[in-house]
Amino acid sequence: MQETVITSANKAYALLKADADKILKLIQVQMDNLTMPQCPLYEEVLDTHMFGLSKSIDFAVRMDLIEEQDGKALLDNLEKQLNFIHEKSQQK
């Protein structure tokens, strides 16, 4: 049983991390290809994806699949990386 719990937790974290990476990739592609990174749609798309991920993380925490602090770290880390990409694109 202990093994089952650990496996589920690993799977949950891996799924959520993959979701976060997908958002990062999407934004990266947008940044590389858009002539206008200040496009309001960018903010809206990003907000929607971040909200969706936060809901999945929230559910995983309530299911005791991941620790609350790990979920928070996942979101914070994604946000930091997105800010970094955004700043870099502004300097172009």
Add this chain to the structure above:
Amino acid sequence: MQETVITSANKAYALLKADADKILKLIQVQMDNLTMPQCPLYEEVLDTHMFGLSKSIDFAVRMDLIEEQDGKALLDNLEKQLNFIHEKSQQK
């Protein structure tokens, strides 16, 4: 181990069902108290909540915690109930 899986599935479904009920309750309260149920904010709030719930359900399905058809039924059922409430409020 079988027992653990069943318990997790029950918990997952109960959590998602409670989320759906919360959305229904929120909309019901809004309908009962708002003078303008056609307010655009109503649609936006509802969309956001539905999207959040669909993301949690999606995650639960990917974690094999609930069946895809059960998740879909949960969302469809909520939508039907919301439409019913909405129609009723229009007839007032």
